Amino acid sequence: MDLQLSPDQIFMRDEARRLLAERSGSEQLRRAIGAGGFDAALWSTIGGELAWCAVAVPEEAGGLGLGAPELALLAEECGRRLAPVPFWSSACLAAPLVAALGAGEAGAALLGRIAAGEAAACAWPGIGGADPLCGTIPVARRAGGGWTVSATIAAVLDASSAAFFLVPASADGGLGLFAVERPAAAVEPLEGIDLMRPAARLVLDGAAASRIDSAGFSARDFDDALMTARLAEAAEQVGAAQGALDLTLAYVAERVQFGRTIASFQAVKHRCAALLVEISEARSLVHGAARSLDPLEVAAAGVLATQALFRAAEEAIQLHGGVGNTWEYDPHLYLRRAQATAAVFGSTDEKLAIIADALLGDAA
Amino acid sequence: MSIEAFRAEVAGWMAANLTGRFAPLFDRGHAGDGDALPELRKDWERKLAEGGWTCIGWPREHGGRGLPVAEQVVFQEEYARAGGPGRLGHIGEGLLGPTLIAFGDDDQKRRFLPAIREGREFWAQGYSEPDAGSDLASIRTRARRDPESGDWLVTGQKVWTSLAHLSDWIFVLARGEEGSIGPKGLIFLMMRLDQPGVEIRPIRQIGGGSEFNATFFDGARVKAGDIVGVPGDGWRIAMALLGFERGLSTLGQQMGFARELDLIIEIATENGAAARPAIRARIARAWAGLRAMRHMAMRMLADHPEPQVQLESLGYKYQWSNWHRDLGRLGMDVLGFSGAAASADPRVEKLRRLFFFTRADTVYGGTNEIQLNIIAERGLGMPREPRGPSGKGA
Structure with a gap:
């Protein structure tokens, strides 16, 4: 009944975190911008060597047969570093779609290709x-x-x-x-x-x-088959929110004004602390929803994660001050992710309407 | 016994016993309503004790049932689901008892624990003072040793002493060493309330009720054998006691929150508020927040929570108290004008109490501002606030 991660899950997440800290830092992201937002070498490590895209592919199709909780953990780490690879599109969106709607040899063959690191x-x-x-x-x-x-x-x-x-x-x-x-x-x-x-x-x-x-299949079937992708998007947003907070904490710990680091000002501390609470709230919902894949919880996770990422990205810019508004510093990369993901599967008000309809009956 | 069988047993016992003369207690005595029906609730505590439902998490050698966390959680959930009344025995069972089990001597355990478990003695908490709220370590209540008897004589004032007027005993954090400052020189005392030298005055809260008191000590006596630990140990014991408060009651509390949200949904559906888009969105958002709290609790209650989860759990009080305060406002907005005056409908009264009492949620047990300091400093490693001469605090 509790939500404890297994030792295997923790190992997988920590390895992903370590790899991306090394391979998806600010400099690498800057290089990726020049390459159309794609890091081919990183993708060949993640998709090929480490087979992250095989995680949730069924074993009979050449995958590891794990599920949404594992995908969500990896998506969260990718989000944290804004990894410029199509992990979400391929492993979290395409693969579950094929697994849910595909059939026979054709479906299995595509899953095998995704698991082997071909991007979809x-x-x-x-x-x-x-x-x-x-x-x-x-x-x-x-x-x-x-x-x-x-x-x-x-x-x-x-x-x-x-x-x-x-x-x-x-x-x-x-x-x-x-x-x-x-x-x-x-x-x-x-x-x-x-x-x-x-x-x-x-x-x-x-x-x-x-x-x-x-x-x-029906439009409803199609929508249901997107549940894992919705959940993984929220996980990625939670990770990105954490990444924006990491960035902010590092900056305010170094920036000195009035003879002290700005991290020592209570106005700054409280805003960082409130962000942590918001991120933790969204993360808890993502972890819980990853186990249930309940449509209402997934919608709720999307609402909280979208909000957490927006706030974290906005606060990152604000607390970086002037340089937060420059192309050279990274906060805008997170604001971009916040905006770009805000409506991938419907806006926040549409997600809230899904929940409200279930709790209160359809709107008149 | 399986966990589901245990759940059924709790639910069955509640259904069979929260009835008849105890029926008026249904859903009463919770925060904001804590002084309701006190005598009947004391009887209810004894009823619970007879059924074996008090102190179920205490170790067997101290008279508890030694039930594991999962069963304790289930008990809390089913108790709340059944509309069980606010527990008058909570401070004894949840705070003082575990403190004595950890730090008390054998004589104290023998004298105090059975009376708590059997619902015979009730406890109040004496921590805060008019000049020591968030900065608890600056308390000034003095305890002086009477050279003849060896007893301690206590002079000073405590505030927010929950339900002291209904209690038999109070534990008091006091300055036992003349001239000491901050967390040093404090002593943890257990004092009988029914004695000359103790005066209890109710504090009327913004909602009209009086769950809290100001308690005055003028040479009030504490027996020599009724201090926990040794003089000078007070701060350590007082902090450990607060640690016992967190955690397990969380899921029962959430069950109560869920019932409040259900009530709001029920009323919104009846009175047409549920047709308003802004209300719909707020109700959906409240539901999302509640599910997030549920999963957060499940992460915290894991047998071996990760360091990351322990760090995040620093934010849990801030999370639930702000959520609950918002819910209080949502309830009133759903009631609309019908919430503006007293009502014969007990549901309306419940939401009116909720509105007022949830204003205290973000204050007691560590204000929002103190919580954010704790999260920033312990959770995020940001610089500590500068300290005044008392030198300690959150």
């Missing part, structure tokens, strides 16, 4: 629900013995590093899940808010696609 991205307008500003719902058509998919999607996260795309599309009057290989897609990188999770416009013009579900 999910192409869906708005990801959580169709948003006309984000593009039109992809359409799949039968062609010969196979399928083609056509779509224009305004922004696909981690598209540039993807080896293949997962595309939910309308097919035969229902919904189907399709895989499109990278060479069949036109990928146009965009200037995104989040410098560590790049976005690109994706154009599929009758692209050859393989269908990986067996007989279609």
Whole structure:
């Protein structure tokens, strides 16, 4: 009944933390900006050598068969260092989607590729629900013995590093899940808010696609299959909030004004302390929701984690003072992550509405 | 016995006993209502004792049942779920008892522990003083040794002595060494309240109730054998006692919070407030905060919490007290104008009490400001506040 991490989980998390402290520091992030927000060497370590993407892939598909709690721990560490790799897109979004909706050989083959460190991205307008500003719902058509998919999607996260795309599309009057290989897609990188999770416009013009579900699924099924990704996003936000707090604590401990470090001022101490409480609250909910995957708890985790990250990033800028507003210092990288993730699966008010509808009945 | 069987046993006992003459106690006597129905609640404590439900976590050799943490948590949850009344025996069972078990001598254990366990003697706490609130170490109440009897004679004033007017005994932190300052020279005394030299005056709170008192000592006597530890040990023992307070009662408290939120939801659904988007969002946010507290408690109550969790647990009091204060306001906003005056509906009265009492949540047991200092200094390693001459504090 308690929420104690197992020794294996603690080991995995601590190893991830150690690796990313070494490989995803400020200098490396700066280099990644120049490389389109992607660190290929780090990805080959994480995705390839260390097989982080295999964590939640079922054993029969070549994975470790662990679950959301482990993914959440790794996502939290990635968030803390804003690791410029498509771990969330590939391991937390694409893999659970294939595991939930995919079938047979085709599904298992894709899971095996993800587990082996090939990056996958999910192409869906708005990801959580169709948003006309984000593009039109992809359409799949039968062609010969196979399928083609056509779509224009305004922004696909981690598209540039993807080896293949997962595309939910309308097919035969229902919904189907399709895989499109990278060479069949036109990928146009965009200037995104989040410098560590790049976005690109994706154009599929009758692209050859393989269908990986067996007989279609409902929009509700699709939404349910995103639960792990929602949870992992919240975990990543908690980690990023912690990263912003780490940064702030280090800065205020060194910055001297009026003959003392600004960390010694109670106004500064109290704000850092209140942040820790907020982060801890969100982290507790993420850890609990990772075990239940209860939709209400996952929504609640998203609400608290979004708020914690926003506040941590804003406080990081404020407590860094003037330099917090410069490109050279890192706080803005966290503010960017805060804004970019705030509505990935619906805004805070939409998440609160999910909870309110369950507690109070649907709004009139 | 499995944990679920234990849960059923507690629930069954509560259902069978919180009824008949005890029915008026349903959901009474909690924070903000702590002085309600005192005589019946003392009888209830004896009823609990007969059923074997007092001091269940104390070691067997001291008359407890030695139940593990999981069972104690279940008891707290089921007690709260059943609407069990606020525990008048809490200070004896949860604070003084564990302190005596840890630091008391055999004679003290023999004299005091059975009376606590059986609901025969009730305790009050004498820590804060008018000039020693957050800065507890600056207390001035004096204890002087009477050379003839060896007893201690106590002079001074304590405040916020919870339920002292309903108690038999009070434990008192006093300055036992003339001229000492700060945490040095303090003594931890156990004093009978029913004696000349002790005067108890109620303090009326903002909600109208009087759970707290100011207690005055004018040469009040403490028997030579009724000090815990030795003179000079007072601070160490007083701090250890506060450590016993944390933790286990948390989940029972959360069960109470959940019932309050349920009540707010029930009223909002009845009176139409549930149709208002801002109220819906606030109720959803309150639910999220409560689930976060639940999981936080589950992390803290692990057998071997990680250092990271121990550090985060410093923020738990700040977390729940602010959440609860917000809930108090939400309750009134859901009531709307119907909350503005006394009501025949006990649910309305409950929310009105909640509104006022939750203002104290962010003050007692360490104010918000002290909590943030503790979190910043012990949790984040930030520089300590400069100290005045008393030299110690949070």
